[in-house]
Amino acid sequence: MTRPAPFLVALSLLLTALVPGASAQGEDVQAKIRTSIDTMIQAIEEGNDPMRNRM
Structure with a gap:
């Protein structure tokens, strides 16, 4: 499997920050x-x- 694209890593961090509860x-x-x-x-x-x- 290839490494995740940087934007996917950023998305992961963003979603984690948005769901602290x-x-x-x-x-x-x-x-x-x-x-x-x-x-x-x-x-x-x-x-x-x-x-x-x-599309």
């Missing part, structure tokens, strides 16, 4: 974000790009 409740927000990003990257690499398909 979830962290306080014991949820592993960073792991959920990482999983979502990995899923998105895998779909794009396989040619299944939902954002492009909508």
Whole structure:
């Protein structure tokens, strides 16, 4: 798997900062974000790009 693009890392940090309540409740927000990003990257690499398909 390729390394995530810098904008995906920035997105992860931004989303983590915007959801402090979830962290306080014991949820592993960073792991959920990482999983979502990995899923998105895998779909794009396989040619299944939902954002492009909508256009």
